[in-house]
Amino acid sequence: MAPTNDHPGELAAQDPIKLISIRESALSLDEVFRAVGDDAAGGTALFVGTVRNHDGGADVDALGYSCHPSAESEMRRVAEKVVAEFPVRALAAVHRVGDLKVGDLAVVVAVSCPHRGEAFEACRKLIDDLKHDVPIWKHQTFSDGTEEWVGAC
Numbered sequence: 001m002a003p004t005n006d007h008p009g010e011l012a013a014q015d016p017i018k019l020i021s022i023r024e025s026a027l028s029l030d031e032v033f034r035a036v037g038d039d040a041a042g043g044t045a046l047f048v049g050t051v052r053n054h055d056g057g058a059d060v061d062a063l064g065y066s067c068h069p070s071a072e073s074e075m076r077r078v079a080e081k082v083v084a085e086f087p088v089r090a091l092a093a094v095h096r097v098g099d100l101k102v103g104d105l106a107v108v109v110a111v112s113c114p115h116r117g118e119a120f121e122a123c124r125k126l127i128d129d130l131k132h133d134v135p136i137w138k139h140q141t142f143s144d145g146t147e148e149w150v151g152a153c
Contacts (some may be wrong), residue, residue: 019092019101020076027105035110038089043116045123051100059143065097067134076130086122
């Protein structure tokens with residue numbers, strides 16, 4: 001069913017970008033989920049990126065994220081593009097920097113839209129564009145003593 005805009009809840013939210021942050025402290029799923037709560041949203045999609053214990057066939061022992069000073073403003077720019085493309089009611093994105101352990105949350109993004117399909121698509125675009133466009137770098141140290149830097153998230 002195509003949106004008819006017959007109900008005020010189907011109109012675009014006034015300021016749908018509720019939370020954009022880069023932090024050195026642990027991330028909270030509850031904080032991000034609460035930030036995108038909206039009574040006019042019928043669907044909320046949440047993506048959680050965690051530190052895994054391997055990459056490219058090698059065991060990961062340590063991982064750290066660092067970012068350019070412009071990273072948070074770039075996250076906002078990416079969020080604004082998503083809001084312009086989808087009927088977003090609320091959007092939130094937080095990314096961690098510093099030293100992380102296996103299992104730690106590295107990034108949490110969420111989007112609420114009137115319908116589930118829109119929420120899924122908007123959330124996918126948000127995380128994909130953040131990974132591609134925001135200047136955040138990952139430094140991995142492997143069990144064999146080698147290390148690598150990975151551009152973006």
